[in-house]
Every structure is written in structure tokens, then in C-alpha cells.
């Protein structure tokens with residue numbers, strides 16, 4: 001089941017450097033939320049704070065709340081590994097395990113989380129995940145080949161299949177198309193559109209057309225200058241952000257006047 005996320009007064013640090021300040025944001029279930037803004041304004045840092053990946057960096061920390069369906073993900077009794085099971089992530093560069101087969105790539109996370117599973121059950125899960133990632137038809141006859149034998153766009157869909165195989169509720173995507181050609185990009189965008197009926201999706205993108213095409217809501221982050229923290233400036237329905245934003249900086253950014 002897709003989940004709602006409510007972020008309140010979130011500050012994010014690397015050591016003593018405050019990279020992101022005072023974010024308040026509601027992320028709706030079964031929708032796509034796009035995060036846009038100039039380089040260095042903290043989009044990726046914020047994204048990683050949503051599944052506690054930020055804190056794996058030495059010295060990194062957060063203050064504030066990230067609440068998923070009533071539970072604060074930073075509560076003292078919450079296991080970060082469990083959080084990452086519920087909130088999956090897809091990265092900028094497709095990163096399948098290169099020597100592992102296509103099948104094993106999809107099964108990897110499940111094996112880690114669920115231990116031993118009947119072969120037939122695992123087969124079914126691998127197939128449904130590959131179908132969910134729109135990759136099944138292209139790979140069903142070569143599941144034993146290495147993940148690295150696929151094209152870049154196929155590898156990214158393989159990574160999406162791997163992420164959805166563990167049945168997360170939320171899927172975070174950090175510029176998932178930036179290393180892909182336009183055709184593969186469209187395939188991923190179609191897929192994002194389909195996936196939102198099952199997942200809550202948050203995507204960081206530098207591509208304004210992509211944000212406009214795939215997302216329901218868009219958040220614009222900005223930074224006043226080097227060394228200053230990034231802030232969420234405005235968040236609204238995507239159509240409104242791209243047609244009639246309330247803040248001038250948002251308009252300047254989306255019309256290409258800066259950033």
C-alpha cells in the first residue's frame with residue numbers, strides 16, 4: 001500500500017554544515033512528487049533523508065520529523081534497515097550487480113530480507129517485478145545472463161524491478177533518467193506513470209519537461225548562495241507551478257532565467 005509522508009521542520013546536516021533548512025512538506029500517496037531546483041540546493045540530500053540513507057554518510061544528521069502514516073521514521077525505536085525496506089530507492093546511474101544474472105538481480109533484495117523462499121514463489125516474484133518494470137518481455141528468455149548485458153535503459157528498469165520486488169510503499173528516484181537516451185527516458189517516464197497506482201513516488205529531476213510530464217505535485221528548492229542551506233521555496237500542483245507559480249524565483253527557474 002502506498003503511504004503518505006509528512007515532513008516537518010526538517011534540517012539536514014553534513015557535520016556542522018546545514019545543507020537543507022526547515023523543510024515542511026506533505027507527500028501524497030499514489031502520486032508522483034517532483035523535486036526541482038538549481039544544483040547544490042539539497043534535493044538529493046533531502047531525498048536521502050526520506051529513507052534514512054543520509055545518515056550512512058559519516059557525520060551526517062537530521063533534526064525534525066519525517067512521519068509516514070503516523071510513524072516518525074526517526075523515532076528512537078525505528079530500525080533504519082526496516083525504513084529502507086518500506087522506502088526503496090533508484091539512483092541516477094543504473095547500478096545492477098554486474099556479474100549477477102538478471103534473475104538474481106531482481107531476487108537479491110528479497111533473498112536478503114526474507115531469507116529462503118520456495119523456488120516457484122521466487123520465480124513468480126521475479127516475473128511480476130520484471131513485468132511491473134516493463135522489462136519482462138525483453139528479458140524473459142535470458143534471465144540467466146548478467147545484468148550488465150542489458151542496455152542502460154534496460155539496466156535502469158532492472159534496478160526498478162529490484163526495488164519493487166521487496167514491495168516498498170514508497171519509491172525514491174534520484175534523477176533516474178539522467179544517464180539515459182530519450183527513448184529509454186520515455187520508457188521510464190511511462191513506467192513511473194504506471195507505478196504511481198501502487199507506490200508513492202518522489203523523483204528528483206533537472207529536466208523541467210520531465211517534472212511537468214510525470215508529476216502531480218512539484219516542490220521547488222533554492223539556495224541563496226554558497227555555504228547557505230537549501231530551502232523548499234514553493235510546493236504546489238505541478239500544473240500550477242509550471243503555469244502560475246506564486247514565487248518569482250520559481251518562475252525564473254522554470255523559465256530558465258537561472259539555475
Ligand SMILES: Nc1ncnc2c1ncn2[C@@H]1O[C@H](COP(=O)(O)OP(=O)(O)OP(=O)(O)O)[C@@H](O)[C@H]1O
Pocket residue numbers: 014019037038039040041042043044045046057230
Ligand atoms: N557527502 C557529502 N558531504 C558533505 N557535503 C555534501 C555531501 N553531499 C552533498 N553535500 C553538500 O550538500 C549540499 C546539497 O547537495 P545535494 O547533492 O543534495 O544538492 P542537489 O540539489 O541534489 O544538487 P545536484 O542537482 O547538483 O545534484 C551541497 O552544498 C553539497 O556540496
